[in-house]
Amino acid sequence: MPRKKDYHHGGVKTELINAAVKALKTQSLEAVSMRKLAAAIGVSHNAPYMHFKDKEALWLAISDAGFELLSKEINREIAVHSLWRERLVAGCNAYVRFAENNREYMLVMFRPSTPGIVRALAPKGAEALGLLIRELTAGAASGEIENTDPEKLAVLIWLMLHGLTMAKLQIGGERGPLRQLGSEDRIGWMLDKVLALHS
Amino acid sequence: MPRKKDYHHGGVKTELINAAVKALKTQSLEAVSMRKLAAAIGVSHNAPYMHFKDKEALWLAISDAGFELLSKEINREIAVHSLWRERLVAGCNAYVRFAENNREYMLVMFRPSTPGIVRALAPKGAEALGLLIRELTAGAASGEIENTDPEKLAVLIWLMLHGLTMAKLQIGGERGPLRQLGSEDRIGWMLDKVLALHS
DNA sequence: ACTCGATATTGCCAATGTCAATATACCTGT
DNA sequence: ACAGGTATATTGACATTGGCAATATCGAGT
Numbered sequence: 001m002p003r004k005k006d007y008h009h010g011g012v013k014t015e016l017i018n019a020a021v022k023a024l025k026t027q028s029l030e031a032v033s034m035r036k037l038a039a040a041i042g043v044s045h046n047a048p049y050m051h052f053k054d055k056e057a058l059w060l061a062i063s064d065a066g067f068e069l070l071s072k073e074i075n076r077e078i079a080v081h082s083l084w085r086e087r088l089v090a091g092c093n094a095y096v097r098f099a100e101n102n103r104e105y106m107l108v109m110f111r112p113s114t115p116g117i118v119r120a121l122a123p124k125g126a127e128a129l130g131l132l133i134r135e136l137t138a139g140a141a142s143g144e145i146e147n148t149d150p151e152k153l154a155v156l157i158w159l160m161l162h163g164l165t166m167a168k169l170q171i172g173g174e175r176g177p178l179r180q181l182g183s184e185d186r187i188g189w190m191l192d193k194v195l196a197l198h199s
Numbered sequence: 200m201p202r203k204k205d206y207h208h209g210g211v212k213t214e215l216i217n218a219a220v221k222a223l224k225t226q227s228l229e230a231v232s233m234r235k236l237a238a239a240i241g242v243s244h245n246a247p248y249m250h251f252k253d254k255e256a257l258w259l260a261i262s263d264a265g266f267e268l269l270s271k272e273i274n275r276e277i278a279v280h281s282l283w284r285e286r287l288v289a290g291c292n293a294y295v296r297f298a299e300n301n302r303e304y305m306l307v308m309f310r311p312s313t314p315g316i317v318r319a320l321a322p323k324g325a326e327a328l329g330l331l332i333r334e335l336t337a338g339a340a341s342g343e344i345e346n347t348d349p350e351k352l353a354v355l356i357w358l359m360l361h362g363l364t365m366a367k368l369q370i371g372g373e374r375g376p377l378r379q380l381g382s383e384d385r386i387g388w389m390l391d392k393v394l395a396l397h398s
Numbered sequence: 399a400c401t402c403g404a405t406a407t408t409g410c411c412a413a414t415g416t417c418a419a420t421a422t423a424c425c426t427g428t
Numbered sequence: 429a430c431a432g433g434t435a436t437a438t439t440g441a442c443a444t445t446g447g448c449a450a451t452a453t454c455g456a457g458t
Contacts, residue, residue, distance in 0.1 A: 012405085028312055030229070033445060044407050046447080051405095055446070112311060112369070113227055156389060160355065163362030167316045190355060193393050211436085232414060243438050245416080250436095254415070 013051040015041045017062055024104035029111055034058070059108050066105030071127035073098045078131060084138035091131055092161055092187050099165040106169055110162075129158055145195050157194055161187075212250040214240045216261055223303035228310055233257070258307050265304030270326035272297045277330060283337040290330055291360055291386050298364040305368060309361075319357070328357055344394050356393055360386075 019040045023032045034055055035045040052058045077094035081087045099106045136150040136157075145153075218239045222231045233254055234244045251257045276293035280286045298305045309316060319328055335349040335356075344352075 009406085030312070034447090035445065045445095046408085047406055049447070107311070112306070113229075156359065159362035159366065160359045163358035163365075167358065170311070170316045186351075193352075193355065208437085233416090234414065244414090245439080246437055248416070 009043065012041065012043055012047055016048055016051065016058065017065070020058060020062060021104050024107060029107055059111065062105065062108045063111075066102070066109040067127070069102065069105065070095070070098050070109075071131075074128055074131055078135075084135045084142065085144070088132070088135040088139070089188055089191060091128075091135065092157070092191065095128065095161055096165055096168075096187065099169060103169055106165070110166060129154060132158060139195070153194070157191070160190060160194065164190075208242065211240065211242055211246055215247055215250065215257065216264070219257060219261060220303050223306060228306055255312075258310065261304065261307045265301070265308040266326070268301065268304065269294070269297050269308075270330075273327055273330055277334075283334045283341065284343070287331070287334040287338070288387055288390060290327075290334065291356070291390065294327065294360055295364055295367075295386065298368060302368055305364070309365060316361075319361070328353060331357060338394070352393070356390070359389060359393065363389075 016037055019037045020032060023037065023040070034048050038045045038048050048058070052061070074091050074094045077090045078087045081090050132154040133151055136145070136154050139145045140148075140150050215236055218236045219231060222236065222239070233247050237244045237247050247257070251260070273290050273293045276289045277286045280289050309319075331353040332350055335344070335352050338344045339347075339349050
């Protein structure tokens with residue numbers, strides 16, 4: 001239904017987002033320009049500004065979509081387990097896997113200036129952190145870990161996870177001390193260390 | 200000895216770096232431009248390109264200086280203790296304190312594109328990580344922690360430390376779950392968790 | 399049929415990174 | 429002291445970019 005003649009071609013907003021995400025798969029954040037995106041979807045260099053006040057607004061939209069996707073992914077992988085410990089590991093793995101498969105989104109979500117970190121650690125917490133806290137609370141309730149401050153523990157775990165993830169994204173993951181640390185069994189190892197299980 | 204008449208004013212290179220560092224104290228990375236820096240130190244907009252091939256080259260130089268400063272700082276604070284555990288804590292605290300007092304440098308050292316993380320985690324490791332490994336090895340040798348993989352443990356600790364630090368830098372540190380986590384005693388708490396001391 | 403609001407276009411501007419050509423000062427060997 | 433070379437700095441130019449303003453085009457409701 002869009003694209004009558006040529007002027008109003010209809011889906012600039014979503015097409016622009018798609019183009020941006022695709023561009024980010026091969027280019028860096030700063031290398032992506034409004035004008036090139038506009039050209040890529042075949043509109044004039046100012047058409048984007050109908051739908052996004054700013055370049056920043058574009059990133060914002062993409063970032064939102066990214067957080068949405070991430071939460072969905074984590075939820076999906078958590079749901080297949082019932083024991084809190086397995087759910088925790090699954091969630092962490094989902095986080096890392098999402099980052100690897102969606103580098104583009106992560107770059108936007110946690111770009112330096114306007115911070116995904118703020119959102120991810122906001123008082124009420126993003127979904128992802130909330131899930132973590134929930135599982136840790138469950139673990140504490142079951143008596144398997146010390147009942148001190150599940151929230152603090154969650155932040156700590158998330159910091160590790162996030163640090164690991166972003167580091168892997170920057171490095172590319174081929175070489176260096178992170179290679180082994182990133183593989184799935186190592187995440188379990190990390191969690192063991194941090195949780196200091198009673199067992 | 201510099202600044203004879205007006206043309207060759209001598210210290211463009213160092214003055215440019217100083218100006219950039221100063222500018223970064225109040226502005227974001229992308230807000231700092233070669234031309235403004237040149238203007239700030241009173242030279243033409245192309246003078247900088249005598250001393251730096253690129254804008255990137257400028258960041259590189261500043262980044263190098265930053266890593267140098269960081270290592271010095273950590274060494275200085277570690278040196279006043281003799282027990283490995285105290286040295287470890289002192290080093291971690293030094294890391295965080297350096298980041299808080301030198302936000303400018305950290306922003307450049309760990310800017311997204313060309314990665315400080317690669318350098319900090321490079322095979323031979325930056326000074327800072329090397330120090331960490333050394334203390335952990337000492338701890339393992341003394342039998343106070345498990346003797347498994349001091350290097351892996353070091354990376355893990357660094358990831359937490361770095362994640363915490365960068366998150367604090369982005370947030371500003373006033374509010375949110377990181378406030379308490381960042382204070383000095385909390386770093387000890389983090390280390391306890393990760394080290395899972397025998398004691 | 400006419401108007402209005404959303405959408406898209408063209409034109410424009412200042413700022414920026416960077417290249418090329420030119421000017422200026424310093425240094426070195428004679 | 430001087431000539432020439434070299435490092436340093438300047439001016440000029442250019443393409444790209446983000447973003448504003450004015451204009452054009454279309455669709456829907458009266």
